[in-house]
Amino acid sequence: MVLKESEAIVLRTYPLREADLLVTLFTRAEGKVDGVARSAKKSRRRFGGALEPLTYVRAHYEDRERRELARLDSCEVLESPLASEVTYARAVALAHVAELLDELLPDREPNDAVFRLALAVLSGLRGPDLWLPITYLELWMTRLMGYLPELSECMTCGRTLNGSRAFYHALADGLVCIDDKRLASSEISAESRVLAARMLRAPLESFAGAPWPEAQAADLRKFLIQTLQRHIEKKLVTAGMLEKGGF
Amino acid sequence: MSRFAEPMVRLIDELKKLPGIGGKTAQRLAFHILRTNDDDAEALAAAVRDVKANLRLCSICNNITDIDPCVYCISATRNQRLVCVVEEPTNIAAIEKTQHFNGVYHVLHGSISPLHGIGPEQLRISNLLRRVDDGQVDEVILATNPTVEGEATATYLSGQLRRAGLRVTRIAMGIPVGSDIEYADEITMLKSIEGRREL
Numbered sequence: 001m002v003l004k005e006s007e008a009i010v011l012r013t014y015p016l017r018e019a020d021l022l023v024t025l026f027t028r029a030e031g032k033v034d035g036v037a038r039s040a041k042k043s044r045r046r047f048g049g050a051l052e053p054l055t056y057v058r059a060h061y062e063d064r065e066r067r068e069l070a071r072l073d074s075c076e077v078l079e080s081p082l083a084s085e086v087t088y089a090r091a092v093a094l095a096h097v098a099e100l101l102d103e104l105l106p107d108r109e110p111n112d113a114v115f116r117l118a119l120a121v122l123s124g125l126r127g128p129d130l131w132l133p134i135t136y137l138e139l140w141m142t143r144l145m146g147y148l149p150e151l152s153e154c155m156t157c158g159r160t161l162n163g164s165r166a167f168y169h170a171l172a173d174g175l176v177c178i179d180d181k182r183l184a185s186s187e188i189s190a191e192s193r194v195l196a197a198r199m200l201r202a203p204l205e206s207f208a209g210a211p212w213p214e215a216q217a218a219d220l221r222k223f224l225i226q227t228l229q230r231h232i233e234k235k236l237v238t239a240g241m242l243e244k245g246g247f
Numbered sequence: 248m249s250r251f252a253e254p255m256v257r258l259i260d261e262l263k264k265l266p267g268i269g270g271k272t273a274q275r276l277a278f279h280i281l282r283t284n285d286d287d288a289e290a291l292a293a294a295v296r297d298v299k300a301n302l303r304l305c306s307i308c309n310n311i312t313d314i315d316p317c318v319y320c321i322s323a324t325r326n327q328r329l330v331c332v333v334e335e336p337t338n339i340a341a342i343e344k345t346q347h348f349n350g351v352y353h354v355l356h357g358s359i360s361p362l363h364g365i366g367p368e369q370l371r372i373s374n375l376l377r378r379v380d381d382g383q384v385d386e387v388i389l390a391t392n393p394t395v396e397g398e399a400t401a402t403y404l405s406g407q408l409r410r411a412g413l414r415v416t417r418i419a420m421g422i423p424v425g426s427d428i429e430y431a432d433e434i435t436m437l438k439s440i441e442g443r444r445e446l
Contacts, residue, residue, distance in 0.1 A: 012362065018267050048432030052395050053362070055434075080434040081395055088359060088367065091399030095361035235365045244366070 003073060004029065008059040009118055010075075011102045013051050015041060023051055023072055025059055026101050026118065031109040035061050037068035049082060050075035054094045054122060076217040078187040084126050089247035093130040096238035097121055097137060103232050104145050114144055120204045132212040134242065139196055147231050148224075149174035151193050156180035157193045163190060168223050171230070214245065255281070307378070309354040309371045311336045319351045326350045328385040332375065332404065334358050334392060342390065350388070353378070358391055358400040367403055379408060386414040393420045393438070 006029035016022040016047050019042035040047045048059050056079035061070040081094055101118060105111065117140050124133030142148040153160050155174030166188050167181040168174070175188065195217055199207070225239045251259070255277055262273035270355055280288055304310070305317035308330075312318070319325060319339075329350030333339060334357060345379050355370045365400055391397035401417055408415050422431050423440025431439070 049393075050432060054395070056358060069281040076432045082393075082398060082434050083437060086395055086398035088399050088403040091359055091395060092361040092366075094395065133380060238361050241361050241364065241366060 031104045035072040037072040054081045099238045188219045331388040358396040390418045
């Protein structure tokens, strides 16, 4: 058995037996890996705060023959969410990042683009603004998972939507024009579609500095979450909490 | 056909529901109960019944108690104006072990945990705010766990508790006593430097 080393982001931990923790890591080298951290609950000596969700670590682990779970040997903290103040809003946003990565990524499939995206978003969430990094994450995850439809043309008739009204429906893919919209459809504004197109061309840092209130691109986020939820066939718990707000 | 008699299977199944108890351990415990004398088995059954029938939450601090208010809340020797907020009733035992805290408690029964859909409204916060609003409290110590969830809970509570004349403090975080600085992880070291005190 070879001890492997990889940069990783801790996604979730679950108690296992009396003193162990079952840890879901998003590793750069191998994608999502589940491992057991022995005695991590009882003794903080070996892992310290390294197993807190959304901690960016250098993980050492080994796969065991005929076992699905890796054995987590040690984790060195590279960046911790506890290094800056954890407000309720930031806690919900961090949990949203963890939930999206955990639900959307397949096991043991490396994805460097998603890894770089996650690091950029975690870095963005160290600032006071949470809606910009969250919108950027949802948009890019939808695209990188292959679920993002064409935003500039009607799915039904193919007419261009640039400059005209566009609608989406919770049970259907893509955007449609006003003539093809179904009953109980929601509208996504032209500004949000322009913003989405810009976000798909530029890094997250290039949007920093400008104020980003909760209302900005709220329709785009709703569309993206509905798209993701339809594909994974389950509700995202943290999306509900973000929508409820109250921060 | 089952390997054991039906009452034994039932007991094993019930024991298996306990946290940390697997099939083998449940079987061992069930056979131990079978071999034990009648009085001990009856005492175990009565203790389980008693816990369910007589324990409730203290109406002031939410601690688990058999009398309401609990022993801490009615104690004349404790400082009722100093409240320590903890996540779970089991945290009280850890603080009591120090024999240095003479205040009272408030149990939240959890912490903010967005991944589990737990927000502030799911925690027992309202009676803490009532205690503070009634002017019964001089200081609130936030003793939630030093985790992302515990920190989020403490930050949220500190915002909710902002009142004139009320002191809100957070327990210190850092190097465990008896350990070695060489082996401390970066975040623990950072927190201990942030929380340093003057000598």
